[in-house]
Amino acid sequence: MPEVIVRKTIITLEDIFHEGGPIAQKPHRRGSIASVIKNPYAGRYVEEITPFIEDLKPLGLKMAQDLIAAMRESSCAIEGYGKGAIIGSDGELEHGALWHAPGGYSMREVVENSKAIVPSTKKVGGVGARLDVPVTHANASYVRSHFDAIEVGINDAPRADEMLVILVMTTGPRIHSRSAGLLASEIKGEDGLK
Amino acid sequence: MTANKTSAKIRKLATIVEDIHLEIGKTIAPPTRRAAAIAVIENPFAGQYQQDLEDLMVIGEELGTVLGERAVGALGIEPSQVESYGKGAIVGENGELEHAAAILHPRLGGPLRVAVEKGAALVPSSKKMGGLGTPLDVPLGHKDAAYVRSHFDGMEVRINDAPRANEILVAIVVTDSGRPLPRVGGLEAGDARGEDGLR
16 A cells, blocks of 8 residues: 655645725635645556545545644634645646545545535646646535635646645635625525535 | 734735655655745835835835744744744836835844844845746745855745736745755854854
């Protein structure tokens, strides 16, 4: 069973006070955590890769907990989330798909009221590649005010035999959200959609 | 000091924390850690030549406190545990390079040194003009003795949506350590006296 080897972790936080409109009393907070890990399947085609999903679960849980701690928010204050992966050049896109279960379910374990699917994106990229990780409301995917994205990347990763695995969270709607659609206050929160 | 009590009009505050656990196959234990605190502010002098840059100097002083405290806080360490530091700014296209100088050089260092406790050494700096998403390599040096070779380093910072044309991005970086595997000799941190800021 491959072990998870972490070279580096990166946490980013943004507090957004305004974007040309009224200044918010409480800034909109967005955060990301990325782990640079060794890709155990780099450099060759491996048919059976699912065992790594289990290996990644403790890392996913720890990343979700660390990100919440860094955001200094109790888990119920997280309103939006997303996940993603960048696979180094000796890997394949499918390796990034291994992050779906450990990233998504770990985050939903620690975020209260998280019935919605965790939106995601992935790509193969070189050192310094940036990924726009999509964000949606954690309890109802159709909440329009929470559709967003957070750009994540680091200058020295992923190397060819590495992967970046990423979780992102937000504490509320876009700073000047005013494009109608389903409001967070209107959701039923039963099916994860509305 | 809270962000909205500054005279700067702050659009965004960001922090980046990096923990290095492994370098070229060698485990780094404890990990080396560094943090950048970044403010995106309105440039009060965008689009015009302004002879007197006092307003930006005041902003620099305030940001020395705000960003210094946020960077140290992001590492979760005591101010005295900070080992190296650096600062930098990116000015949006409607400003001028001198605006960065006015923020960084006259008054930012004083409150930053309070935030990191001591800081006898010059704060290394970099600045440039740039657009949205421009990366800036902020130089790093030991906070009490500039010649400590193990702590010469740099950290890349960037924000995808800043600086806009009328904005300035200001960054302070602090660390709890030098490079992960220093081995090029020179003055070592343990041998530094830390009195003159150099050795």
